[in-house]
Amino acid sequence: MADQKNHKCDESALRMAVEHLGQGIAVFNQARQLDVSNDQFQLILDLPPALCEAGTHLVDIVRHLAERGDFGDGDIGQLAQSRLDDIEQNTSGLLERTGPNGQYLEVRTHRLPNGGLVISYNDISARFEAERALAQVNQSLEKRVQERTKALTHLNTELERARAKADAANLDKTRFLAAASHDLLQPLNAARLYTSTMVERAHGTDLARLATNVDDALVAVEDIMSALLDISRVDSGAIKPAISTFSIRELLKKVKVEFEPAATAKNIQLRLVGADALVSTDRRMVARVLQNLVSNAVKYTAEGGAVLVGCRKRGRRLRLDVIDNGIGIDKDQHSLIFTEFSRLEPGARIAQGLGLGLSIVQRFGQALNLDVEVDSVPGRGSRFSIYLPPSADAAPPPPAAAPAPPPNASMAGKQILCVDNERDILDAMQALLDGWGCDVRMARSLKEISQKNLLEGWVPDIVLMDYHLDQSSGLDAIQWLRQTVGGHLPAILITADRSAQVQNLAEERNVSVLPKPLKPAALRALMSRLT
Structure with a gap:
C-alpha cells in the first residue's frame, strides 16, 4: 500500500x-x-x-x-x-x-x-520564419549590394574615363602652354630688346619719353603673360615640386641681380640681408614666389623708398621676409589681394597689371605646403613672409663671392657671340649690344658659325644662346662651343621654357639662365658678373 x-x-x-x-x-x-x-x-x-x-x-x-x-x-x-x-x-x-x-x-x-x-x-515556427525572413533580407541586401557594386563599378569606370580625358586635356593644355609661351614670348622678346635700345639711344631727346612709355607697356604685357602662364601651369599640374636643399644666400644673390636695375631706376634702396641657412623645398618655386614679392615691393614703393629682403629664424622654421615702406594695405583687404585679378585702388593708380602676382604666391605656397603671411599698414608699408622648412643637412655655407659689378658697368669691347634661330631676335640683340659698345657676332645655328668662320681668330667673352634651335638644343650647342674654344666659356641660356628640367640641365652644365622676354637690365647685370 x-x-x-x-x-x-x-x-x-x-x-x-x-x-x-x-x-x-x-x-x-x-x-x-x-x-x-x-x-x-x-x-x-x-x-x-x-x-x-x-x-x-x-x-x-x-x-x-x-x-x-x-x-x-x-x-x-x-x-x-x-x-x-x-x-x-x-x-x-x-x-x-x-x-x-x-x-x-x-x-x-x-x-x-x-x-x-x-x-x-x-x-519553432516563429524562429524558423524569422530566420527565413532574415535569409530573405540578407539575400535582398546581397542583391542590392551587388546592384550597388555594379553601379559603383560603372560609375568608377566613367570617372576613370573622365579623369583620363581630364589628364589628356591637361597634357594638351601643358603642351599648348609650352608652345604658346615660346611663340608668344618670342616677338615680345624682340620688341623688348628694340624698345630698350630706343630708350638708351634716345636718352636726353624728345623721343626718350615715348620710348620709355612703350617699354613700360611691354613690361606690363610681359608680367601679365608670365603670370597667366604660371597660373595655368600650376592649375594643370604641369609644375611638380622638386624638393632639394639650397642656400638662402644664393637665392638672394639672384634676386639682387634681377631687381637691382629696376630699384636703381626708381632710386629705391634694395637691401638684401643674406643668411647662411639651408632650406629644403623646391628652389624654383620659392624663387618665383620671391620674385613676385620683390617685384611688387619695388613696383608699389615710391621713388626714394626702401625694400628689405631678409631671412630670420622663427621657432623651427625660417621666415623669408620682403619688407617695403610703400603704400601699404588696409587690414580688412588682406584676404582680397591673393584673389586673381584683384587690384586695390591705390595700387592700380601706381602700376599696371592684372593683380595675378600674389595669386601665384598663394598657389605656389599651397603646392609646397608653405605658410604665406602678410602684415601691412596703409601709408607705412608692408611685410610679406613665407615660412620655409630648414634642411637637416649640416653642409657648410659656400664661400662669399666677390661683389657683383654695378648694373651699368661698361661692356665696351666685350666679345659677345649671340645664337638664335629667329632673325628678329638677332637683329634686336645686335642693336642692343652695339649700343653697349660690344663686339658682337651673330649666328642662327652652329652650322652658320662654321660656315662664316665666326670663331676664327676670335674668342667670345660670353655666349648668349637660345634654347630652342632648329637642329639642336642650346645646351648642346654651348657644350660644342666650349669644346671648340677650349677652357671655360661663360654662357647664358635665354629661353621661354621655364620648366625645372631645363633649369636643372643648365645648372649641371654651369650655364646661367634668363627667361624670355629678356630684361636688358638683368642681362647686362648678369653679363657684367660673368665677365
Missing part, C-alpha cells in the same frame, strides 16, 4: 512538472506505451484526445500522423515505420515539418535508464 501511494505521488508530481513545460512532452515506457503527456503535446501535434491517453502505443500516434499526411505522400505503413526508426535511432535534435498548419517543430528524443523514451516537441 505504501509503495503504491508513493508511486502515485511520484506520478502526480511528474504530471505537474510536465504540464508546466512550454514544449510538448510525451513519456513512453519500454513497450512504447504512453505513460505521461501534457496538453502542449496534444496541441502541437493536433492529436485527438484518445491518442493522448495513457497506454496509447507510439506506433498508433505515428500512424495517425502518417495517415493525416504529415510525413508526405507514399505508403502509410512505410512512412510510419520510417518515422519510428528515426525516433528510435536519433537522440539529437531533429527539425521536421508536421501538423496540418505546416508549423516547424524541433523534435528531441531521450532514452531513459529503464529503457523508456522521452520525446519533446517544440514549435
Whole structure:
C-alpha cells in the first residue's frame, strides 16, 4: 500500500512538472506505451484526445500522423515505420515539418535508464520564419549590394574615363602652354630688346619719353603673360615640386641681380640681408614666389623708398621676409589681394597689371605646403613672409663671392657671340649690344658659325644662346662651343621654357639662365658678373 501511494505521488508530481513545460512532452515506457503527456503535446501535434491517453502505443500516434499526411505522400505503413526508426535511432535534435498548419517543430528524443523514451516537441515556427525572413533580407541586401557594386563599378569606370580625358586635356593644355609661351614670348622678346635700345639711344631727346612709355607697356604685357602662364601651369599640374636643399644666400644673390636695375631706376634702396641657412623645398618655386614679392615691393614703393629682403629664424622654421615702406594695405583687404585679378585702388593708380602676382604666391605656397603671411599698414608699408622648412643637412655655407659689378658697368669691347634661330631676335640683340659698345657676332645655328668662320681668330667673352634651335638644343650647342674654344666659356641660356628640367640641365652644365622676354637690365647685370 505504501509503495503504491508513493508511486502515485511520484506520478502526480511528474504530471505537474510536465504540464508546466512550454514544449510538448510525451513519456513512453519500454513497450512504447504512453505513460505521461501534457496538453502542449496534444496541441502541437493536433492529436485527438484518445491518442493522448495513457497506454496509447507510439506506433498508433505515428500512424495517425502518417495517415493525416504529415510525413508526405507514399505508403502509410512505410512512412510510419520510417518515422519510428528515426525516433528510435536519433537522440539529437531533429527539425521536421508536421501538423496540418505546416508549423516547424524541433523534435528531441531521450532514452531513459529503464529503457523508456522521452520525446519533446517544440514549435519553432516563429524562429524558423524569422530566420527565413532574415535569409530573405540578407539575400535582398546581397542583391542590392551587388546592384550597388555594379553601379559603383560603372560609375568608377566613367570617372576613370573622365579623369583620363581630364589628364589628356591637361597634357594638351601643358603642351599648348609650352608652345604658346615660346611663340608668344618670342616677338615680345624682340620688341623688348628694340624698345630698350630706343630708350638708351634716345636718352636726353624728345623721343626718350615715348620710348620709355612703350617699354613700360611691354613690361606690363610681359608680367601679365608670365603670370597667366604660371597660373595655368600650376592649375594643370604641369609644375611638380622638386624638393632639394639650397642656400638662402644664393637665392638672394639672384634676386639682387634681377631687381637691382629696376630699384636703381626708381632710386629705391634694395637691401638684401643674406643668411647662411639651408632650406629644403623646391628652389624654383620659392624663387618665383620671391620674385613676385620683390617685384611688387619695388613696383608699389615710391621713388626714394626702401625694400628689405631678409631671412630670420622663427621657432623651427625660417621666415623669408620682403619688407617695403610703400603704400601699404588696409587690414580688412588682406584676404582680397591673393584673389586673381584683384587690384586695390591705390595700387592700380601706381602700376599696371592684372593683380595675378600674389595669386601665384598663394598657389605656389599651397603646392609646397608653405605658410604665406602678410602684415601691412596703409601709408607705412608692408611685410610679406613665407615660412620655409630648414634642411637637416649640416653642409657648410659656400664661400662669399666677390661683389657683383654695378648694373651699368661698361661692356665696351666685350666679345659677345649671340645664337638664335629667329632673325628678329638677332637683329634686336645686335642693336642692343652695339649700343653697349660690344663686339658682337651673330649666328642662327652652329652650322652658320662654321660656315662664316665666326670663331676664327676670335674668342667670345660670353655666349648668349637660345634654347630652342632648329637642329639642336642650346645646351648642346654651348657644350660644342666650349669644346671648340677650349677652357671655360661663360654662357647664358635665354629661353621661354621655364620648366625645372631645363633649369636643372643648365645648372649641371654651369650655364646661367634668363627667361624670355629678356630684361636688358638683368642681362647686362648678369653679363657684367660673368665677365
